[in-house]
Amino acid sequence: MAKLQVAIDLLTTEEALALAGKVAPYVDIIELGTPLIKNMGVSVITAMKQAHPDKIVFADLKTADAGELEADIAFKAGADLVTVLGVAGNATIAGAVKAAKAHGKGVVVDTIGAPDRVTRAKEAAALGAEFVELHAGLDEQWTPGYSIQVLIDEAAVANTPVSIAGGVNLQNVQAVVKSGVKVAVAGAAIYAAADPAAAARALREAMDAVN
Numbered sequence: 001m002a003k004l005q006v007a008i009d010l011l012t013t014e015e016a017l018a019l020a021g022k023v024a025p026y027v028d029i030i031e032l033g034t035p036l037i038k039n040m041g042v043s044v045i046t047a048m049k050q051a052h053p054d055k056i057v058f059a060d061l062k063t064a065d066a067g068e069l070e071a072d073i074a075f076k077a078g079a080d081l082v083t084v085l086g087v088a089g090n091a092t093i094a095g096a097v098k099a100a101k102a103h104g105k106g107v108v109v110d111t112i113g114a115p116d117r118v119t120r121a122k123e124a125a126a127l128g129a130e131f132v133e134l135h136a137g138l139d140e141q142w143t144p145g146y147s148i149q150v151l152i153d154e155a156a157v158a159n160t161p162v163s164i165a166g167g168v169n170l171q172n173v174q175a176v177v178k179s180g181v182k183v184a185v186a187g188a189a190i191y192a193a194a195d196p197a198a199a200a201r202a203l204r205e206a207m208d209a210v211n
């Protein structure tokens with residue numbers, strides 16, 4: 001059963017809490033986006049976990065170095081999952097996994113920018129990642145010719161637990177789920193919608209229809 005993750009790419013704790021309050025009934029994982037954490041600091045992680053203790057709080061740190069130290073900071077603040085970049089070294093991923101084990105939490109490896117996402121996903125799984133995010137970031141999504149189909153095709157052959165992030169929306173979410181993902185990540189399709197609660201509910205219902 002694939003989970004739905006809302007990626008909150010807003011810039012203040014107040015906005016993030018307001019959005020989460022609207023969409024929480026329909027999502028399993030609440031992601032605090034990298035710009036949000038950079039803008040507000042890890043206090044936004046603590047605020048979100050306090051507001052939604054029943055949800056998996058995902059801190060999108062995109063750590064590139066000092067894996068154990070950065071992950072430890074986020075876990076202490078209340079995160080359940082933190083991200084490390086797949087293009088970082090194996091020692092960075094292993095360090096974050098060490099911190100996760102110490103806290104009974106998990107690491108997600110983000111393959112943004114990786115030359116071969118599927119190969120790196122398998123390597124990250126072997127290093128102890130809970131799952132790997134097959135991810136086309138915002139800049140890649142805005143590049144002419146981008147299609148989420150490339151991620152869907154990769155998920156279908158990954159043979160390791162993965163999520164897909166990179167423009168998941170109501171038109172493609174069923175194909176995303178059918179590719180066998182553990183998690184479908186939706187950012188703009190929810191936070192930029194005129195009615196975020198309705199958008200999250202529609203995604204949930206579309207997923208449940210094929211889950």
Ligand SMILES: O=C(CO)[C@H](O)[C@H](O)COP(=O)(O)O
Pocket residue numbers: 007008009033034060136137138141165166167168185186187188189
């Ligand atoms: O991590 C991110 C960008 O680096 C986004 O949160 C992720 O891409 C999901 O958002 P969207 O659905 O808008 O692509």
